[in-house]
Amino acid sequence: NALVCLAVWLCFSCRATVDKIMAIIFPITAFVAMGFEHCVANLYFIPMGIVLAGLQPELLEGMAAGQAHSLDLAGMIGNLVPVTLGNIVGGTVMVGMIYWFIYLRHLDPLHAEEESKTASAD
Structure with a gap:
């Protein structure tokens, strides 16, 4: 993420x-x-896999047994929870915190608040 x-x-x-x-x-x-994996992409791909498995079960023949059984609601939730948590950590820690560390950690909080008020008044 x-x-x-x-x-x-x-x-x-x-x-x-x-x-x-x-x-x-x-x-x-x-x-x-x-x-x-990305949680938003998986919100499309997993339901599409479920639909395709229902319409054309022969598509599942090339999949491993563990993969084919994960095409249900429990498999979807089991996938989305860790993927979403990983996306949150990746987005906040690996990007947001790095930008904060590089650009904003030296700013005085009171000075930054006053600066944002004057910028919004303009």
């Missing part, structure tokens, strides 16, 4: 649409190529 969050941060740092597209291609491609 650190790569997905990196793609979002890179996207927000760009101005033009072409820049945004180019910025997200490499982190998302690396995320998919490494075979990582």
Whole structure:
């Protein structure tokens, strides 16, 4: 999830649409190529696997026995809980905390609050 969050941060740092597209291609491609799981993607792929298994059971013949049995509600929940927790940790610790450490840890909290008030007044 650190790569997905990196793609979002890179996207927000760009101005033009072409820049945004180019910025997200490499982190998302690396995320998919490494075979990582994302809870939002799994919310599509697991139900689609359940539907396809119901419509064409012969598709399950090439799967390992453990994989085929996980295509139900219990398997979906068993997948989404650890994947979601991993995505939260990856997004907050590996991206958010690193940005805080690099850019915001030196700011005085009172000064930062006053600065945000003056920025919102403008």
